Amino acid sequence: MNCPKKLDTIWGIFMGRKFKYSYDFKVRCVEDVLESNRSVNSVAQENNFEKTSLRRWISFYKKHGKEGLLPRKNQKYSIDFKQHVLQTIESKSLSLRDACVEFNIPNMCVIIQWQKNCKGQGILGLKEKPKGRPKSMNFKRAKKKTSKPLTR
Structure with a gap:
């Protein structure tokens, strides 16, 4: 079209x-x-x-x-970097836009998420979380009952 x-x-x-x-x-x-x-x-x-x-x-x-x-897509940041960004925002009273420019972060939403996670969980909230769905079932094969050969 x-x-x-x-x-x-x-x-x-x-x-x-x-x-x-x-x-x-x-x-x-x-x-x-x-x-x-x-x-x-x-x-x-x-x-x-x-x-x-x-x-x-x-x-x-x-x-x-x-x-x-x-x-820049799906860039991963270290916990130290995230903490440094959040401390700089607080100490220098930077806006989110200014912080993005200062630290070359493509989107303000990234920093907002870091702030939420840090506020709710502390430093552990800044830790990288696994992506995707968790495995729903752990398959374990049934073990044979005995190792003896079958007889009639």
Whole structure:
């Protein structure tokens, strides 16, 4: 189905899909704002996405360069790193957005989850939990009753 870009965006929102943007697209949009002196609003409207995403990309780009725009998926963080992030947020009164930029964490929800877990369970709440469904049954084969041969 060939839909115009605007209709594609509306259909995607309606269907509940998340849109992913390529690394090259992010770099081009950020450089449009920073080097071509275009406004965040105009670049976002021209490319049919939210200006808050572009602002976040610009923050990551300023702090970490082009590497800050690379896609990161399912990254695992150590307990020490998580604890350091949470302590820095408290001591420096950082917002979640600023903490994400500072520590190169792609999403604020990650930090929110760490805060919830730490508040409820302490340091043990920051420990990595196993993913997926637990095994529901432990199968043990029935042992033979005797090792003697069968007779008639």
